[in-house]
Amino acid sequence: MKRFAKLLENLLFTPSRNAKIIAMAEYFENAPDPDRGFALGAITRDLSLNNLKPTQLRTLTKSRVDPELFDMSYDYVGDMAETISLIWPKHTNHVLEKQRLPQLGELISALQTKSKIALQTYVTELLDCASVTERWAIIKMVTGGLRVGVSARLAKTSLAEYSGKDLTEIEKIWHGIAVPYTELFSWLDGLADRPCIAPDQIFHPLMLSNPIDAQHDFDCLNPMDYEAEWKWDGIRVQLLLNTLVTTETAGENHDKQAKTRVFSRSGDDISSAFPDITETSHGHAVLDGELLIGCPTFSEPMSRFGILDLPKIKYEPKPFNYLQQRLNRKAANKKHLRDLPAFVRVYDMLFEGKTDIRDQPLYERRNRLEIFLKRFNNPRLDFSESLSFSSWATLSHLRDQGADRFGYEGVMIKKRDSKYIPGRKKGHWFKWKRDPCILDTIMLYAQRGHGRRSSFYSDFTFGIWNNNEILPIGKAYSGFTDVELQQLDKWVRKNTINRFGPVREVQKTLVVELAFDSAHVSSRHKSGIALRFPRINRIRWDKPAKEADTLENVKALIR
C-alpha cells in the first residue's frame, strides 16, 4: 500500500509523460501480485469497488470531527479524498502507529468480503495507521477516479516498457482480461504464454489514422499501393455480431440470446442506445465502421459474387449534429428511432466468425467484408465503397468535389496490404481532410498557456468586424512555430491595454489568419457562429486591422 501511495503521488505531481511511464514501469516490475494488478486496474479504471461508498466515508469521518468544520474544510479543499485524508485526526495511540498497513491485495479482498459493520471498523483502523498520503491513496482507490493524469493507454505503455512486449499485443488482449491481471503479468514476466481470449466476445482496440502531409507524403506514396474511401462524419464504432441466423432463416428460429453489440472508439458499450442496429443485424463477425444517421432511399438491385442482392433501402448520411441528438443516451426513444434512423457504414472486418483476420491485408479483409454484407443483407449495415482513382491528383479532385457537393469531411487513404494494427501506426492509414476555411481575424485577448508553454501568452481570442465593432469569433492555441510563439508573446506584452485576472486585452491591431474546418450556427457565441477546430494559419504582421474579415464573410461559410 505504501508503494502504491507513493506511486500515485508521484504520478500526480510529475508533469512529464515519460517520467510517468518510468514511474509506473518501475512499480509494475517490483510490486508483487496481486497488488500490481489491482493498482493497474485502479489506474485504468477497470477496478470497481462498490462496498464502500463515498457517503459512508464522509459519515465515518464526521463521527470523528466536528461536522461543520468538516463541511467548511470540504468546501475549501474541493476534493473528498483529500479532505478526509487531511482532516482525519492524528491518533494518540502509538500502538497503532507501529501497526503495519495491509498490502493492496489484502486491502481489496477485505473491502470485497467484509460485512458493512465489520468494514467500518476495518476502514477506521486503516485510516488511523496510514499517513496523509496513504489515506489519500486508499480513499482515491476505494471511491474510484484517481485523477492523477494517467490514461489507460499510458498505463499499458508502461507495461510494454517494463516487459519489453509489444504494446499492440497487450492492447489485443486487454479487453478480455480482468483485474488483478495475474495471467497478464505472468506473460509479461516471461513465465507463461499470452492469455487466450475468446475473440468474438470483447472489444478490440481500433486502428487509427494519421493526418497526411499533402506537401511531402504523396511524393513517397505510390497510388497503386493505396485504397481510398470517403471520410464519414459520424462516430467510429466496432460491431460485435454474434448470431449465425441469416435473414432467410430468421423468424421463429431467431436466437434472442445472441445479440449485436456496439462499442464506441474508446470501448464503451453503447448498444442500448441503438436498438435499430442491434436488433436488425445478423451474422458472426467483428466489424469496424462509422455510425451515422441516414436519410432512407432505395438502391438498385445488383448481383455480385454470385449472390443476388434484393432491392433494399439505402441510407444517405446526414451531418453530424443529427447523430449528436442520439449520443450519450441510455436508450433511444420512439421519435428518435423514427426520425433519426441510425446505420453503420462498414469499412473493415477484424474477425470473420471466430477467425482473426487482422493479419490479413486490407484488400483481403474488405473482400470478405463485402461478401459478408451481401450474404446477410443487414438493413442497417452498408459497405463504405472504395473510390476509384489512378493518381493523387485525381483523388485530390474527388476530395474537392466531395466537399463541395456533399460536404464530405475528406478522404481516408489506406495501404492496400496493411494489417489491422491497434493504435496510430504511421504509414498505413491516412486521413486527408478537405482544405480548411481561412479568415483574417484580429487578436483581442491573450492568456498564458500550460505545460511547456506556461510562461508564454499562447492562448488567444480572435475577432472579426461587425460594422464598427469587433466581435469575438473563436479561440486558438495552436498552429504556430516556437519562434512565432515567442514573437506573439513579446507582442502581447508590448501591446497590453487591460488586464482581467490572467487575461490580457491587447491593442486591436494584429491580424492573424485563422484556419478552421467548418462554421456552424451557434447560440452560445456572441457572433452567433461556432468554428470547428480553429487554429492559427499565418500571422499577418503586414496587414492592417481594417482589412480583416467581417461577420458577413463568415456567414457565407456556414453549411
Next chain:
Amino acid sequence: MKWLNHELHIKPVDTFIDPIRPVNRAIITHGHSDHARAGHNHVLATPQTIEIMKARYGPNCANHFQPLNYGQPLRFGGVEITLFPAGHILGSAQVCVEYKGQRAVVTGDYKIVADSSAQHFELVRCDLLVTEATFGLPVFQHPKPAEEITKLLTSLATNSDRPHVIGAYALGKSQRVIKLLREAGYEEPIYLHGAQEKLCEYYQSQGVYLGKLHKVSNNGEENFCGKVVIAPPSAIRDRWSRRFKNPLICRASGWMTVKQRAKQSGVELPLVISDHADWNELTQTIRETEAETVWVTHGREEAVVHWCQLSGLNAQPLYIQGREEEMSE
C-alpha cells in the same frame, strides 16, 4: 472592548495596528506588505521590522520611526504597549496592549514551531486575543519542516540533472528554507533571484547563517543542474525562468498541503513549509492565552470562530479590508 475597535484602532492613543491605509500613528507587527505599508507618519515596531521596511520601501517610507525592543513596555496616554516575539519572520511581533487593567494581544502572523531564522514565539496571557487564521481549517496540520527538507534533498540526489527551482516569498520564507537546508547539512552554493538578495544579506547581517549564496546572473553559462535556485513564485511563472532547462518546480508554502492546489499551480515538488500557525497551533494558542474573547482575522475566520464557540469562547470574525485570501504567505 471599547478602547480597541474592529479596525484595530487603539482609541485612547489614536493608534492603529497594521493599518492598510496611511495613518498618523501605526504599530507594525512585521515587514510583509499586507501588514507593513508605506506612508504612515509615526511607525512603532521592532528595530528589525523598521530596518526591513526601510530596505523594502526606502528610508523615508514613514516620517518618524520608533524602535521598541521585545518585552520592553512603552507607556503613553494611559496605555501600555509591549511587543512579544511572534515567530513568523525575523523581527515579527505580537502587540500586547494594556489599558485600565484589561489586556489585548494582537498576534499578527505567527507560528509556534521552532525556526532559527526568527525569534521564538512567546505566549502572552490576555483577556482579548486577536488571532490570525491563515490556516484556520482542521485540514491544515503542517508536517515537521525537517521532513519536507529531506524530500527536497532526496529529490536533488535522484534528479541531479534538473535545476530545483523553489518558489518562496522573498522575505522570511526564502531565508527559512535556506536555513533549513543548511541545518540539514547542505553546504552547496544556493542561487537566488535578484529580488531575494537584499533581504538575505540583511538576515546574514543579523546573525542568521545562510552560507554561500549566488545571484542568478542574466547571461551566465551555468546550467544549474542539481542545484537549488530560489525565486519568487511570480518569477517562476514568468519569462525569468525560461533560462532553466527542464526545471523541477518546487514551492515552499503551507498551501502545498492541498495536493490538487499544488498540482494546479504547476508545482512538481510541494514542500509544506509554513510560517503560519497550523490548525493545532491556532487552537492550542487560543486555549493557552486563556482569553475569554477572540477576534479572528486574516484567513478562514469562520472555522476558527466556530471552534471557539464550541469551546465556549466569545468569538467574532474581523473582516479587515484588503486582506483577501492570497496564495502568498
